[in-house]
Structure formats: C-alpha cells, structure tokens
Amino acid sequence: xxxxxxxxxxxxxxxxxxxxxxxxxxxxxxxxxxxxxxxxxxxxxxxxxxxxxxxxxxxxxxxxxxxxxxxxxxxxxxxxxxxxxxxxxxxxxxxxxxxxxxxxxxxxxxxxxxxxxxxxxxxxxxxxxxxxxxxxxxxxxxxxxxxxxxxxxxxxxxxxxxxxxxxxxxxxxxxxxxxxxxxxxxxxxxxxxxxxxxxxxxxxxxxx
Numbered sequence: 152x153x154x155x156x157x158x159x160x161x162x163x164x165x166x167x168x169x170x171x172x173x174x175x176x177x178x179x180x181x182x183x184x185x186x187x188x189x190x191x192x193x194x195x196x197x198x199x200x201x202x203x204x205x206x207x208x209x210x211x212x213x214x215x216x217x218x219x220x221x222x223x224x225x226x227x228x229x230x231x232x233x234x235x236x237x238x239x240x241x242x243x244x245x246x247x248x249x250x251x252x253x254x255x256x257x258x259x260x261x262x263x264x265x266x267x268x269x270x271x272x273x274x275x276x277x278x279x280x281x282x283x284x285x286x287x288x289x290x291x292x293x294x295x296x297x298x299x300x301x302x303x304x305x306x307x308x309x310x311x312x313x314x315x316x317x318x319x320x321x322x323x324x325x326x327x328x329x330x331x332x333x334x335x336x337x338x339x340x341x342x343x344x345x346x347x348x349x350x351x352x353x354x355x356x357x358x359x
Contacts, residue, residue, distance in 0.1 A: 153352040153353060154287065154291060155352075155354065156182075156184060156222060156285075156354055158182070158184070158355055159183060159184075159185065160185070160222065161184075161185045161186075162184050162186050162187075162222055162223070163188070163192065163194070163215045163216065163223040164186050164189065164225075165189050165211045165212050165215035165216075165223045165225035165286075166188065166190075166225065167188070167189060167190045167196050168244075169313075170312070170313030170314065171226050172188050174342055175226060177333060177337065178337065178343065178346050179224075182355065189218075189219075189223075192215075194215050194218045195214075196211075197210055197211060197214040199241070201241075202241070203241065204241060205227070205284070205296060207241060208225045208227035208282040208283060208294060209225075209292050209294060211227065212224060212225035212284040212285065212286035213284075213286045213290065215286070216286040216287055216288050217288060219288075222286065222287050223285070223286050224283060224285050225283070225286070226282070226283055226284075226345075227282050228243070228279065228280060228342060229241055229242070229243030229244070229279070229280060230260070230277060230278075230279055230319070231277060232275075232276075232303065233276040233277065234269045234276070235260070235263050235267070238263070243314070243315065244314075246260070247314075253313070253314050257315055257318050260303065260315070260318070261303075261318070264305075272302040273302075275302045276300070277300075277301060277303050277319065278298050278299060278300045279298065279299050279315075279319065279341040280296065280297070281296065281297050281298075281342040281344070281345045282295070283295045283296075283345045283348075285349065293349075295345045295348035295349045295352065297340075297341045297342065297343065297344025297345030297348065298341050298344065299339060299341040299344065300321070302322075303318050303319060303320070304318055304319075304327060307327070307329060308326075308327045308329055308330050309326070309328075309330030311328075311330065311331060311332065311333070311336075312328045312329050316328035316329040
C-alpha cells in the first residue's frame with residue numbers, strides 16, 4: 152500500500168530548476184504541505200544515469216530523501232518528438248547546454264525537424280512526459296507518470312512557462328504552453344496529470 156503524506160509534512164522538492172520548483176509548489180500548496188527545494192538545503196544534483204523518465208525521477212528523489220532525512224518529490228520530464236524518434240526525450244535539458252539556454256534547445260529541435268522536412272502539424276507531433284517520484288528516507292519509492300500530446304509550432308509563441316513550452320501546442324488548444332497562464336497550463340499539463348495520480352495515492356484533501 153502506498154504511504155501517504157500527512158498535512159503539515161515538510162517535503163523536499165528534488166530539483167534545482169526554478170520553473171519546476173514553482174510549478175510543483177503551486178500544485179502541492181493546497182494540500183497543506185510545506186516545501187523546500189534541494190538547492191535551499193544545499194543538496195547536489197545527482198548525475199542522471201537512467202534510461203527512462205521514471206528511472207531518473209526515482210534516482211533524484213532518493214538522492215534528496217537520503218541526504219535530507221525527509222520525504223522528497225522529484226520530477227523528470229521532457230519533450231518527445233515523433234519525427235525525431237522520441238528525441239530529445241530524457242536528454243531534453245541537455246539539449247539546452249550547460250547554460251540551460253532553451254532558446255538554443257528549441258532552435259535545435261526546429262533544425263532537426265527541418266532536416267526531416269517536417270512542416271505540417273501531422274509531421275510535427277510531440278508529447279511532454281512527466282514522471283513524479285515520491286521517495287522516503289528508508290528507500291521506499293512510488294512513481295506516477297503523465298503525458299500530454301500535441302504538435303510543435305515555429306516560431307515559438309509566448310514568454311510564460313519554461314523549457315520548450317513556447318513551441319508546444321497541446322491537442323485541442325489555440326495557445327501554446329508559453330502563452331497560457333499558469334492555471335490553464337496546470338489544468339492539462341503532463342505534470343498535472345502525473346500529479347493527479349500522486350494526489351490520489353498519497354495526499355489528503357485540498358484546503359479549498
């Protein structure tokens with residue numbers, strides 16, 4: 152049986168990515184959890200050596216849980232592009248380089264698509280995947296995975312969100328993730344879908 156988090160629990164968000172930390176904090180706040188980031192606790196970022204989103208999420212959550220003595224929630228997520236055989240996938244952050252320049256990363260994705268002559272929406276199908284892992288200091292873990300499907304646009308649109316958001320248009324939407332406000336994105340995003348599974352398994356009711 153999955154272990155549940157009690158209200159008032161201090162939870163480590165196992166990330167140094169400000170955008171992810173902000174989104175996860177927005178999602179957990181209504182459930183009475185107190186969050187602190189791995190960066191605030193001086194916990195290093197482990198090398199991501201697994202071959203899947205779930206594997207890397209588990210690795211990062213365990214690293215923070217063992218280092219802090221607190222339960223830790225990690226996210227490993229990325230963009231998977233059909234025409235690029237699923238790339239950048241688990242390497243989504245690495246495509247942005249050491250400086251985390253996602254304008255460069257988006258340009259690289261677009262260049263790769265152009266080399267495949269992928270111009271129409273049908274040839275530019277993509278999805279975001281998010282794997283959330285809750286880890287405990289005793290080594291117990293649970294992983295929850297969510298996906299959102301759509302296609303890529305060019306040029307990028309919007310300056311909200313982070314990462315590849317400005318070039319991703321979810322199915323049935325008219326605004327990219329980079330144009331949506333946080334509430335609208337949270338309603339349909341890959342992270343929100345993974346989070347809904349996490350809530351059902353691990354959390355008590357919302358404050359509101």
